[in-house]
Amino acid sequence: MAATVGEVMTTSVIALRADADYKEIVTVLRRYRVSACPVIDDGDRVIGLVSEADLLCKLTDPEFPAGLERLNWRLRQQNKANALAAEQLMTSPAIVVHPWALVSEAAREMEQRQIKRLPVVDQQTRLVGIVTRSDVLSVYERPDADIRDEVTKVILDEEFGLDPDVFDTGVTSGVVTIAGPVDRFEAALRLLARIRHAEGVVGVRDRLNYPRCSSR
Secondary structure, X not given: OOOEHHXXXXXXXXXXXXXXXXXXXXXXXXXXXXXXXEEEOOOOEEEEEEXXXXXXXXXXXXXXXXXXOHHHHHHHHHHHHHOOEHHHXXXXXXXXXXXXXXXXXXXXXXXXXXXXXXXXXXXXXXXXXXXXXXXXXXXXXXXXXXXXXXXXXXXXXXXXXXXXXHOEEEEEOOEEEEEEEOOOHHHXXXXXXXXXXXXXXXXXXXEEEOOOOXXX
16 A cells, blocks of 8 residues: 555654744754744644745845846845745745645655655644655665565556466565566556556566557
């Protein structure tokens, strides 16, 4: 069964209140060696995320972009540079994820949005944890024996209705090597794709015996 965010997330989360001042934010980020923190309201609901990048606006004086966007951009940057509290500095709304979401979904969200972490919230958007890129990658620590069991007992037998005993299946460092007969090209491709997306699988070596072109 695929891992959920709740199984890999960190539940001890460093968070900031909306009224946390600039120096407090800097101190928290440096003390706990994190590059960003969720910002929460009095009900522990996530309302934003404040990062080192948000804080750097006070130290930098970048060139203003040319064109019609210049004034709007300048006003936004000045707001950041003059901000005194987390609620003024934070990026809002925060991109969040629920604990019951699949790890693969969290990974996809991080990749598409180019972010390093996601606050994890319950149905009332209250903070319950945080999931990072490192947490997501932990699924690749899954033991080879567990991966092999899923391939043979779940994927081959239960999902595809194939006899696992006629297949030679091995797993080394997350790489699945599978050999055996499959009667149709399309079925072989679906099987290989399903194995590739099994939790913890790093790669698949195709040693199957099947027609090498579509029957259509």
